[in-house]
Amino acid sequence: MYALLLAVGVFGVFAFQLDVRVRNEFEGRRFALPARIYARPLELHAGVRITQADVVDELRELGYGDAPREGESGWFRVDGNAVEIAARPFVFWDGAEPARRLRAVFDGPQVSRLTDAEGKDLALARLEPLPIGGIYPAGNEDRVLVRLSEVPKHLIEELIATEDRKFYDHMGFDPRALARAATSVFSGRMQGGSTITQQLVKNFFLTPERTLSRKFTELVMAILLEAHYGKAEILETYLNEIYLGQDRDRAIHGVGLAAQYYFGKDVQHLTVAESALLVAMVKGPAVYDPRRHAARALERRNLVLRETKDQGSITMEQYAAARAADLGVSPRPSMGTSPYPAFVQLVHRQLRRDYDEKDLRSEGLRIFSTLDPRAQLSAERALAKRIAQYDKERRFGQPGLEGAVVMTDPSSGEVQALVGGRDARYRGYNRAIDAARPVGSLLKPAVYLTALSEPSRYTLITPIDDGPFLWKSRGAPDWEPKNYDRKFHGLVPLRVALAQSYNAATARLGTDVGLDKVLATVKKLGVERELRPFASTLLGATEMSPLEVAQMYQTVAAGGFRSPLRAIREVTTQEGKPLQRYALKVEQAFPAEPMVLITAALQGVVREGTAQGLKAFLPPEVAAAGKTGTTDEQRDAWFAGFTGDRLGVVWLGYDDNRAARLSGAAAALPVWGDIMAALMPQPLALAAAEGIEQVWIDPQTNLRGDSQCAGAVELPFMLGSAPPERSPCVSVAGAVIDTVDNSVKKAKSWWERIFGR
Amino acid sequence: MGTHLRALALLFLLVACAAQEPAPSPAPVEQPPVAVPATKENVAIAGLMDSARADAAAGRLPSAAASLERALRIEPRNPRLWHELARVRLQQADYAQAESLAARSNSYAGADSALRAENQRLVEQARAAQR
Numbered sequence: 001m002y003a004l005l006l007a008v009g010v011f012g013v014f015a016f017q018l019d020v021r022v023r024n025e026f027e028g029r030r031f032a033l034p035a036r037i038y039a040r041p042l043e044l045h046a047g048v049r050i051t052q053a054d055v056v057d058e059l060r061e062l063g064y065g066d067a068p069r070e071g072e073s074g075w076f077r078v079d080g081n082a083v084e085i086a087a088r089p090f091v092f093w094d095g096a097e098p099a100r101r102l103r104a105v106f107d108g109p110q111v112s113r114l115t116d117a118e119g120k121d122l123a124l125a126r127l128e129p130l131p132i133g134g135i136y137p138a139g140n141e142d143r144v145l146v147r148l149s150e151v152p153k154h155l156i157e158e159l160i161a162t163e164d165r166k167f168y169d170h171m172g173f174d175p176r177a178l179a180r181a182a183t184s185v186f187s188g189r190m191q192g193g194s195t196i197t198q199q200l201v202k203n204f205f206l207t208p209e210r211t212l213s214r215k216f217t218e219l220v221m222a223i224l225l226e227a228h229y230g231k232a233e234i235l236e237t238y239l240n241e242i243y244l245g246q247d248r249d250r251a252i253h254g255v256g257l258a259a260q261y262y263f264g265k266d267v268q269h270l271t272v273a274e275s276a277l278l279v280a281m282v283k284g285p286a287v288y289d290p291r292r293h294a295a296r297a298l299e300r301r302n303l304v305l306r307e308t309k310d311q312g313s314i315t316m317e318q319y320a321a322a323r324a325a326d327l328g329v330s331p332r333p334s335m336g337t338s339p340y341p342a343f344v345q346l347v348h349r350q351l352r353r354d355y356d357e358k359d360l361r362s363e364g365l366r367i368f369s370t371l372d373p374r375a376q377l378s379a380e381r382a383l384a385k386r387i388a389q390y391d392k393e394r395r396f397g398q399p400g401l402e403g404a405v406v407m408t409d410p411s412s413g414e415v416q417a418l419v420g421g422r423d424a425r426y427r428g429y430n431r432a433i434d435a436a437r438p439v440g441s442l443l444k445p446a447v448y449l450t451a452l453s454e455p456s457r458y459t460l461i462t463p464i465d466d467g468p469f470l471w472k473s474r475g476a477p478d479w480e481p482k483n484y485d486r487k488f489h490g491l492v493p494l495r496v497a498l499a500q501s502y503n504a505a506t507a508r509l510g511t512d513v514g515l516d517k518v519l520a521t522v523k524k525l526g527v528e529r530e531l532r533p534f535a536s537t538l539l540g541a542t543e544m545s546p547l548e549v550a551q552m553y554q555t556v557a558a559g560g561f562r563s564p565l566r567a568i569r570e571v572t573t574q575e576g577k578p579l580q581r582y583a584l585k586v587e588q589a590f591p592a593e594p595m596v597l598i599t600a601a602l603q604g605v606v607r608e609g610t611a612q613g614l615k616a617f618l619p620p621e622v623a624a625a626g627k628t629g630t631t632d633e634q635r636d637a638w639f640a641g642f643t644g645d646r647l648g649v650v651w652l653g654y655d656d657n658r659a660a661r662l663s664g665a666a667a668a669l670p671v672w673g674d675i676m677a678a679l680m681p682q683p684l685a686l687a688a689a690e691g692i693e694q695v696w697i698d699p700q701t702n703l704r705g706d707s708q709c710a711g712a713v714e715l716p717f718m719l720g721s722a723p724p725e726r727s728p729c730v731s732v733a734g735a736v737i738d739t740v741d742n743s744v745k746k747a748k749s750w751w752e753r754i755f756g757r
Numbered sequence: 758m759g760t761h762l763r764a765l766a767l768l769f770l771l772v773a774c775a776a777q778e779p780a781p782s783p784a785p786v787e788q789p790p791v792a793v794p795a796t797k798e799n800v801a802i803a804g805l806m807d808s809a810r811a812d813a814a815a816g817r818l819p820s821a822a823a824s825l826e827r828a829l830r831i832e833p834r835n836p837r838l839w840h841e842l843a844r845v846r847l848q849q850a851d852y853a854q855a856e857s858l859a860a861r862s863n864s865y866a867g868a869d870s871a872l873r874a875e876n877q878r879l880v881e882q883a884r885a886a887q888r
Contacts, residue, residue, distance in 0.1 A: 586861055
C-alpha cells in the first residue's frame, strides 16, 4: 500500500515537472515567431516617378497574380498604359491600409493619375511591403502563423484521414496503435502509431531519440497536452509547427509558410490537390520533396487523396479532379533566410542596439525597413555584370574580384540598398559594412570643404600650386605625394585641382589649412572612426567601410545636415501595435554656404574632371556630383556620388589586397553609372543660400566674365569673395547694361532650374 | 490498465485546471485619420500634411511626425514639410531637432520670407525653452 502511494507520489512529481514543461513548450511554440523584415512599401500617387514595368515587377514579387479573380484581392491587370490592382489589406505602423481596387495610369516613366475602381481620384495609396527576410530562432525555423479558421477544411480532413483518424476521439494516444507499438518494442523494432498530439509533442524535443523512456515521456506529455488544451488549439499549433521542408539554411515549418514556399499563395487558397501534397510531405519532406522527387511525391499525394475519399471526407468528383491535377508547385528559386542577406544583416545589427536577441527571434516583431527593391536589384545587377566583365578581361585568377555597393536617400539617410559581395545571395562576409579599405581620393572633398569654409582665403578659383611637394614631420618618414599622371601642373584653380584629383595640390592645400582642421571636418561629416593624424591621411591613406564613406558623402549631399544612416523605419508587434520609430534625425554640421561650393566643385568632377565618363550613363541635366578614388597600385577602386534623390558608393578590389589594376574612374564609375541610369535619378539642383551669389567666370583669366565668354562657367561664390575685376572678354560697351539685365535674367533662369519644371 | 491511466489523466486534469491562464487578446488596430482632399498641386502631400496637422492638434505627435516623414520621402525639398516637422519636434520638447529641422527648412525656403520668419520664431522658441 505504502509502496503504491510512494510510486504514485514519485510519478506525481515526474508528471508535474512534465506538466510545466509541456505548457511552457506549447505556449512558447505557439508564439516563437521570427521577426519579419519588410522592404519599404511602394507609394503610389499622381506624379510619382516609376515605370509601369517596375510597378508590375513589384506586384509579381508580392505574389500578385496577373489575372482578375473576382471577390479576391492580390491580383493585377495590365490595361494599355494603366494597371488595375486589387490591393491586399495591410496593417502599417500608422494604421491599416484597406483591401481596395486601384487604377494607376502611366505617362512615360511616371504615374499620371491614380483612381479607385469607380474612377474617383485617390491622393495616395501604399501597397503592402515585400517581405525580405527574418531573424530566425535557433535552427533558422521560419513560420507564417495561420489561424485554424484560415486553413481550408479539406486540408484538415486530408491530414486527419492520413495521420490520425481518431484525432477527435482519443485522449492523446491511440491504445490500439500503442499496443502495436508495444509489441514492436519486444520484437526489437520501434515504429509509428503516433497521433497528431504525439507528433506535436515529439517536436518539443530538439533531438530525435527512439528509446523506450523517451516514448513513455512523450506519451505522458501527449496526455497532459490533451488535458490542458482543446482539440482545436492542438490542431492549430500542429499546423503551424509541422516541418515541411528545407530551403537552404531556412527550415520550413507550418502550412502557412509551406503554402507560400511550394505554391506561392496563402493557405486559404490551397486546392484539394495542393493541400494533399502538403499532407503527403508530413511523412518525410525530403523523401517526398515535390521539386526533387516529383514522381514519389505524386504517388503519395494520390494515396492521401484516396484515403480521404475512403473516409468520405471528399466526394468522388473532388477526388477525380484532384487526382488528375498536376503537382502545381511553383518554380520559385531557393532563397534561404533572405534574398538580401547583406541588407538584413545591417537591419539586424541596428536592431540589436535596442532589442534582445531572444525577442527578435521569438516575438514575431514586424520590422519595416528602408530597403528599396528597385535600387537593390539595380545595384546587384550592375555589380555582378561589371565584375564578371572585369574578371574576364583581366583573368587575375581565383578568388575573383570582389565589390560592394551602398545606396542611400541623401535627404533622410535611409539605406536603400546594400550589396556585400559579387554574389548578392551569399550570406557571409559583408564588405559593405565590414570591409575596411583605404579610401584614397574619396577623402579629398573633406580637404576642399575645410578650405572653402574660409572664404577670405579660398574660393573655387583660388590658384593652388600643384608643384612638387615635400612634407617632413618628426616621427614619420618624409612624404612626397605624386600625381596619378606622374606630372605636376603648376598653378591651377582650386576647383580644377579637385576635378582632376591632383595629389600634390591637395596635399599642399590640406597642410596649409591644417591637418587637424581637415580631420575635424571628416568627423563632422559623420565618420566616427579615429583617423591617424598623418599628412598622408589627406590623400586617403586611411581605411573605411563603404557604409562609412556613404555616411560621409550623405552629409555633403544633404547640404551639411548630417543624418545617421538608418535601415529601419518602424518596429511593431505581430498585431501591428507600434513599438518603436526610428525617426528622421538631422543635425546641421556645416553652414549652408561652403556646402554649396563643395557640391558645385563635385559637380565639376563629373562635368569636366575624372568622372567625365558618367556622360555615357546620365544626361548632363542630372548634374550629378561625385568623386573617383584609386589607391596605391590600384588595390581599391572607388566611386562615391549623388544626384538629387540618390546617393551611391561603389567599391571594387580583392579580399587579399592584390593589386586590382583597376581605377575608380575606369571600374567603379561604370557600376555607379549603370545603377543610376536604371533608376532615372532626379537632377541635382544647388541649394539656395543667402550668402551665395552666382558669378560667370572666364576660365582663361579667372576673372568675371559673362555667358558670352568662350568656355565661361557660372560658379557660386560667398558674397564678397568673387573677383571684382572684369575679364577682357566682356564687351566693354554693353558691360554696364548687360550686367544688370543679365543678372535679372540669370536669377530667373536659376530660380526656375531649382523650383520650376 | 485502462482505468489506471484514466485516473492519472484525471489527476493531471485537476492540476491543469488550477494553473490555466487567460490567453492574451490582440491589440486593437488604430484607424488612420481621414485625409481631407486639398486643392494644392500635389494632393498626396496636401493630404499627408492635413492628417499631420490633425494628429498634432489632437496630441498624436508620433503619428504626425510619421505622416510628415512620409511626405518628405515624396518631396524632400519642400520647405513647408521640414517646418511642420520642426514644429512637431518642438511640441515634443525635442529642441535640438526642432532647431535643426527649422534650419533645414530654411535651406529650401528660397525667397519665401514669411516661412523664413516662421522658422526664425521657431528657433527662438526652441532656444528659449532650453534656457
